[in-house]
Amino acid sequence: MSLPTWVWVVTIVAFTALIAFDFYLVARNPREPSFRECTRWVAFYVGLAVLFGLGVTFFSDPQHGAEFFAGWITEYSLSVDNLFVFVIIMSRFSVPREYRQKVLLIGIVIALLLRAVFIAVGAEAITRFDWLFYLFGAFLIYTAWKLMGDHGEEEEFSENVALRTVRRILPTTTEYKGASIVTRVDGKRMVTPMLIVMVAIGTTDLLFALDSIPAIFGLTQEPYLVFTANVFALMGLRQLFFLIGGLLDRLIYLSKGLSLVLAFIGVKLILEALHHDGVAWAPEIPILVSLGVIIGTLAITAIASLMKTRRDNNRRPGADGHAPGGTPDPASPSNGSAPNGSAGSPAASHQDKAPAEVEG
Numbered sequence: 101m102s103l104p105t106w107v108w109v110v111t112i113v114a115f116t117a118l119i120a121f122d123f124y125l126v127a128r129n130p131r132e133p134s135f136r137e138c139t140r141w142v143a144f145y146v147g148l149a150v151l152f153g154l155g156v157t158f159f160s161d162p163q164h165g166a167e168f169f170a171g172w173i174t175e176y177s178l179s180v181d182n183l184f185v186f187v188i189i190m191s192r193f194s195v196p197r198e199y200r201q202k203v204l205l206i207g208i209v210i211a212l213l214l215r216a217v218f219i220a221v222g223a224e225a226i227t228r229f230d231w232l233f234y235l236f237g238a239f240l241i242y243t244a245w246k247l248m249g250d251h252g253e254e255e256e257f258s259e260n261v262a263l264r265t266v267r268r269i270l271p272t273t274t275e276y277k278g279a280s281i282v283t284r285v286d287g288k289r290m291v292t293p294m295l296i297v298m299v300a301i302g303t304t305d306l307l308f309a310l311d312s313i314p315a316i317f318g319l320t321q322e323p324y325l326v327f328t329a330n331v332f333a334l335m336g337l338r339q340l341f342f343l344i345g346g347l348l349d350r351l352i353y354l355s356k357g358l359s360l361v362l363a364f365i366g367v368k369l370i371l372e373a374l375h376h377d378g379v380a381w382a383p384e385i386p387i388l389v390s391l392g393v394i395i396g397t398l399a400i401t402a403i404a405s406l407m408k409t410r411r412d413n414n415r416r417p418g419a420d421g422h423a424p425g426g427t428p429d430p431a432s433p434s435n436g437s438a439p440n441g442s443a444g445s446p447a448a449s450h451q452d453k454a455p456a457e458v459e460g
Contacts, residue, residue: 207301240366357401
């Protein structure tokens with residue numbers, strides 16, 4: 101793809117306008133969005149990505165269109181997996197519900213800026229050093245092996261170097277001051293935990309990009325497609341956080357499916373690098389085959405996860421709304437009542453994943 105500069109400029113301006121409008125909506129009315137609102141926004145961003153992919157197919161060619169869709173679906177799926185850790189971060193820092201949208205949005209903007217730098221460096225590197233494809237492929241296979249070896253242990257959040265540096269340099273209060281990130285205490289300017297959690301979201305996402313960026317470079321080497329696929333994967337993440345919070349625990353095989361996708365892309369990278377280096381037996385895997393493998397694996401993973409959790413729930417004593425002895429369970433939704441913090445609340449279902457105290 102040989103794109104003129106104005107295409108990049110228009111694309112970046114359009115994305116910036118969308119993010120600015122999103123930020124305006126959040127700042128105007130800070131609250132926890134409704135399920136219906138989140139559904140509409142997620143559908144809007146997904147529809148926008150699909151239209152963009154169709155536009156790439158029409159104005160460029162089907163090959164690049166398929167590369168965009170394969171990259172976007174892969175990045176989007178990896179972003180959904182990242183929501184597990186975002187939930188833990190929100191609980192760890194006891195972020196008030198009405199300000200979680202702002203935290204997520206600014207954290208995602210930080211992640212986008214950091215990813216843009218990462219993508220630019222990666223694109224330049226692979227044009228200069230062909231052997232990086234072997235390194236990327238081996239790294240993806242290793243990451244897939246680690247994911248496959250995870251037998252359902254709780255994900256944990258540990259502060260990274262950037263977050264520890266911010267804490268050490270900037271004096272931080274122990275309490276939130278509304279949505280403010282800076283406040284004054286006894287005449288001294290200090291940052292609030294709001295800034296710390298934004299940095300935590302943004303920098304943690306960059307750590308996840310260490311496997312997602314090489315993965316998408318395994319599907320397309322076009323910087324424009326890599327960049328736009330990443331932006332579209334992250335733009336609807338704020339609404340997706342609230343929409344599928346309760347569904348995350350049900351996607352028990354998501355990591356397994358993602359490990360298969362990453363392993364496939366890793367093998368694809370190595371085979372195509374060998375083919376490029378003149379190894380006759382090493383095939384080039386068509387992008388449509390890659391797209392089919394990615395969609396098929398993720399679809400089977402999602403269906404198998406939901407079937408497994410539904411079967412486990414049906415086998416659990418009292419799953420029909422009655423206690424083992426036959427007495428109706430007053431906490432069951434079928435009896436018309438549900439206490440606060442029940443499993444019916446997506447956010448509440450994760451409150452016990454991490455301590456809720458704020459570290460000063």
